[in-house]
Structures are given as C-alpha cells and as structure tokens.
Amino acid sequence: MVTQFITGSGAADVAGTESQVADVARLAARGVTVGYGGRAVIDDLDVAIPPGVITTIIGPNGCGKSTLLRTLTRLLKPALGTVVLDGEDIAGLRTRDVAKKLGLLPQAPVAPEGLTVADLVARGRHPHQSWLRQWSSDDAEVVARALAMTGVSELADRPVDSLSGGQRQRVWISMTLAQGTDLLLLDEPTTYLDLAHAIDVLDLVDDLHESGCTVVMVLHDLNLATRYSDNLVVMREGSILAQGHPRDVITAELLYEAFGLHAQVVDDPVGDRPLIVPIGRTHVRSAS
Template structure:
C-alpha cells in the first residue's frame, strides 16, 4: 500500500519528521522516515510490537535525538528550540509514568506550570487558575488533595493528562494512554481525549487496540519495521489486506454497528463458522 495513502500534507501539519533515522545501541529502529501530523485532529500510530511506534513518538517530542533527519515543530527545527519553548508547545505523556510517593494530585498537576516559571516569573494566581481549570477539565478536581499513588489506573491517567493540560499546550502526545487499564477505564480515558480534541487540541497517540484506534482517530499512521506502511482516515486505510501485511493478522473489516468507523473482526481457529 502507498505509504502516503490518504495522508495529510502541506500547511496543516503542526509536527513532522523528515528523513528521520533513530536507533538504540547501534541498532537502527527507524530509518529515513517521513511523516506529517495534521493539525486539529486525533492521529493514532499503530503497528506490531517492536515496529518503532513509541520510538517515533519520543522522537517527535524531542525526547530522542535522531541520528539523521529533522523533526519540525510549527515550521522550526525542534532541535534548535529551547527545552522550555518545546514544553510550551507540546506535552508528552510517556508509557506508565510514575509520580513520587505521597505527591498529591494538585502538586503533580502544578508541575505542568514549570515551563512558564523563571527567575522573573514565580507562581501566581494565573498559574493556580490554569491548574484548577485543568483539574476541572479532566474531572479530577475532587481528587486534588489525594496522593496520586492511591488512585485507580483510570484516575491516574486523567491526572497525568491534567498535568499536560496545565502546560498550556494544544499539542498532546500520548504513548499508550490505555495500557494496563480495564476496557471501561480505557473508554473513559479515550472519551476524555476526544473531548480535548473537540476543544481544539491536536492529539497524537500510540495505541495497541486496533478497534479503539479506529474508533477514536481521524488519522491513522500504520507502521511496520520502522517505516510507514499507510496513513490516512481509518475508512481509507483499514482493510483486510493491510491488516495481513502490517500485523500478519487474518481478519474481516466490517461497518461498526454503533459508529462511523470500520470494525476489525479477527479470525482465529476457534469458534469460527465454516464458509
């Protein structure tokens, strides 16, 4: 499948990788990759384990430095921006973040204001207002005095997203935000992500659950072996042929009976009607 199928290009890209190569310990994970993140939509990166999804997200956030190529944020080489300026433009939620023991929800979310602090600008009532708004937006204001390590998995994810919102950014990068969550909590977190998108934010996620990825995304980036296999709207790119090529998965793709996205029905050996 054409790697650019259905892809967004041009001026609507807030964030882009151009010819990026990234590796660990002498092993190349991503080599010569090009991708553009369209503004104002939810983009989800999917692909089999080890294909480079999280590596790509960490590279887009400047957490990893590419061996070659460029990451461009709002038209500027991200490597040339100050760390503080990057933090004011994008927020990253890594996999399974851990808060210091005993830290309260309010204190954790307040850390999102650090990029806006400095010698000449200390904590103010404006910062307190931003934190209060972030807590309210994610529905965790009533947990403000609770230690983060006493919360459920779904509550913790909401609190971490709240901290990113307190940064004041409108570009959110979420690395597997539903990992280790029960399905009900996963839906709850993704509904929150969709609310943030509806409020005008650009979101980039890595997800493992393919049906959640198609349900909650406007733009999919499908990876295999460190490269882009396909990208575009789920209705354009999700086919039985793509799933076989990307994941080695035998499946049927049907219309979602409760939504406007495709639904993936995996086919194994058990409990399958003969045809």
C-alpha cells in the same frame, strides 16, 4: 479527511497531497533515522501530523511506534533527518519553549510517593516559571481549569498513588494540559487499564480534541484506534505503511501486511468507522 499515503508503487500518486499536508502540519518528521546501539529502529521516515485531529500510531510490537513518538518530542535525537515543530527545527528550540508547545504523557508514568494530585498537576506549570516569574494566580487558575477539564477536581487533595488506574491517567493528562499547550502526545494512555477505564480515558481525549487540541497517540487496541481516530499512521519495521482516515486505511489486506493478522473488516454497528473481526484457527462459524 486526510488522504491515505501508501508506501510502494502508489506513493507517487499522492506525493503532491502529502507535501500539502506537511506544509500545514503542527509537527512533522522529515527523513528521520533513529536507532539504539547502532541499530536503526526507524529509517528515513517521513510523517506529518495534521492540526486539529486525533492521530493514532499503530503497528506490531517493535515496529518503532514509541520510538517515533519520543523522536517527535525530542526525547530521542535522530541520527539523520529533522523534526519540525510549528515550522521550526525542534533541535534548535530551547527545552522550555518545546514544553510550552507540546505536552507528552509517557508510558506508565510514576509520581513521587505521597505527592497530591494538585501538586502533580501544578508541575505542568514549570516551563512557565523562572526566577523573574514565580507562581501566580494565573498559574493557579490554569491548574484549576486543567483539573476541571479532566474531571478530577474533587481529587485534588488525594495522593496520586491512592488513585485507580483510570483516575491516575486523568491526573497525568491534567498535568500535561496545565502546560498550556494544545498539542498532546500520549504514549499508550490505556496501558494496564481495563476496558471500561480505557474507554473513559479515550472519551476524555475525544473531549480534548473537541475543545481544540491536536492529539497524537500510540495504541495497541486496533478497534479503539479506529473508533477514536481521525488519522491513522500504520507502521511496519520502522517505516510508514499507510496513513489516513480509518475508513480509507483499514482493510483486511493491510491488516495482514502490517500485523500478519487474518481478519474481516465490517461496518461498526454503533459508529461510522470500520470494525476489525480477527480470525483465528478456532471458533469460526462453518459455511454449512
């Protein structure tokens, strides 16, 4: 279990534990400030991604979730601070070497028209290609294994743009797996999916975690985030408000502080995680 980290007066109590987690993290941001057009979106932020678990970043719209994910993958360069990947400053690594260590699925990716599933997934092998090393039987085996792991082998010859939303997400995750990395970053992988397909994709993420992958996701659905995560990172206004296991982090007080959401937190009747019950102005059972 990951210890909860809370900003404010409680931060000093867990400073030693946070340092220990950062020491073993696959990926970490240290004092990172990132912005657009001179405006800081995340400011002096520290976060460590523990290995071998599913970490989900949650927070209200505009709080910096996707900005943080893009910074961790080096798509955005911080104005201040450092991102560390496997103990090295990511800014000093070659792009090809970063791609061999982590895979990113951005929001709503789009494939070229008519591209087949097999061809798209094969593009995941690009970081391993060079003029000295061309496509080989080993690459073909990696692609076949990635297709099988995501359950889309039978779709290999289908055009990507002919698939359903859930199938396309599985194919994009398959391409990420074909990179041969065990560190996956997924930016809102359930966007535009209905609930059944969203569960299907998150079950796949869970399977990948069980096979040894470290996963970092951004999700909007709070109950799906608590159900599928071992470690939550709660953001507000470009800072980390809390981090830890959902059982330790999710409280009615935190939900109001982070989201301005009135809610009750109860035990999930089918799992061992908290369940969030939002409270609106209507449709609330009266005390009588």
